[in-house]
Amino acid sequence: ALAVNTDVVFRSDGSLAARYHKQNLFFEKEFDTPPRLEVVTFDTPFAGRFGVFTCFDILFHDPTVRLLEKGIRQMIFPTAWMNLLPLLTAVQIQRAVSLGANVTLLAANLRHDSKAMTGSGIYTPS
Numbered sequence: 001a002l003a004v005n006t007d008v009v010f011r012s013d014g015s016l017a018a019r020y021h022k023q024n025l026f027f028e029k030e031f032d033t034p035p036r037l038e039v040v041t042f043d044t045p046f047a048g049r050f051g052v053f054t055c056f057d058i059l060f061h062d063p064t065v066r067l068l069e070k071g072i073r074q075m076i077f078p079t080a081w082m083n084l085l086p087l088l089t090a091v092q093i094q095r096a097v098s099l100g101a102n103v104t105l106l107a108a109n110l111r112h113d114s115k116a117m118t119g120s121g122i123y124t125p126s
Contacts, residue, residue, distance in 0.1 A: 018042035090119025098123035
């Protein structure tokens with residue numbers, strides 16, 4: 001059986017809106033890569049369509065750029081990002097993706113100060 005790093009999105013009534021399996025692992029020996037690439041979107045009644053991807057996926061074409069190619073301009077990004085100086089700090093990456101890709105990015109990072117895991121926010125290109 002596969003063990004994959006998985007995001008789930010629920011609707012306000014508790015039903016499942018989306019499920020995504022992380023494509024690009026960052027030294028996660030306990031997880032497997034899913035057997036096929038997933039490009040996952042879901043619709044909301046309040047803000048339209050969102051894409052979802054996880055953590056290290058933000059730095060790769062698949063699935064991040066594929067979502068952009070589908071016209072997705074709002075993205076949900078759960079992460080356990082460790083700030084690695086000088087170029088891989090959470091806020092720096094999140095803001096750069098929002099500006100560079102012209103998307104609204106909702107980033108939710110695990111907060112663990114002793115492991116340099118910080119940086120959540122809602123980033124807009126404007």
